[in-house]
Amino acid sequence: MQLRLVFTFLLFACGSSAVYAGCPAMFDAEMRLLHSSKTVNLCDLVEGKPVLVVNTASHCGFTPQFKALEAVHQQYGAQGLVVIGFASDDFRQEAKDEAEAAAICYKNYGVSFTMLAPSRVTGDRANAVFKAINRQSKQPDWNFNKYVIDKNGAVVQRFGSATKPDNKKVRDAIGMVL
Structure with a gap:
């Protein structure tokens, strides 16, 4: 009985660590x-899954790469x-108004994958995910850098802006992590 109480206490004390044991720290x-x-808990989204x-x-x-990103999402999401x-x-190429940015993503390109509110992706003020990415790889040098990340x-691989999401090299890297 005492052992069960100790175990229960440890589960509650550890909180999210027990829940997100399969989530990489970079997505916490x-x-x-x-x-x-609305917010999204990235661990809920990516736990145990590869990520682009x-x-x-x-x-x-x-920006037209949104169409190919959506196609990748549709093809490999399942x-x-x-x-x-x-x-x-x-x-300095993001819309100043989030409503406009959302219209471009969702209406113009039919994006259904997760899009996050603007944040920094370079330097000391990068968001936590990009700080982790930038430690492992080259930080973005322009918009639409693509990072294939294993579960x-x-x-696993970084692709620059000019490499389209539906490029064979990107698809091959995705295939390696699936």
Whole structure:
């Protein structure tokens, strides 16, 4: 009986550590969704799954890549891949108004994957996810850098802005983590 009480206490004391044992530390964050007051717990979203992380901007020459990102999401989502777009104005190409950014993503390109509210992705003020990515790989040097991350939180491959999400090299990297 005492052992059961101790075990129960430890479960409550550990809290999210027990719940998120399969979640990489880099995703242990609550972030606001684009043009919403709602937040998403990234561990709930990615636990035990590979991830494609992309830093985005709604007024960039690479913005049409949203269409290919959505196609990747549709093709690989059922196999477990999670696509997350991190809106950012680090390169001064994000809409100043989140409603406009959301319209570009959701209405113009039909984005249904998770899009997060604008945050920093470079330097000391980068959000926690990109701080972890930047320690493992080259930080974004422009919008629409793509990072294929395995279910353990390791960056498997980084693709620059010019590499489209439906490029064979990106798809091959995704295939490696599925």
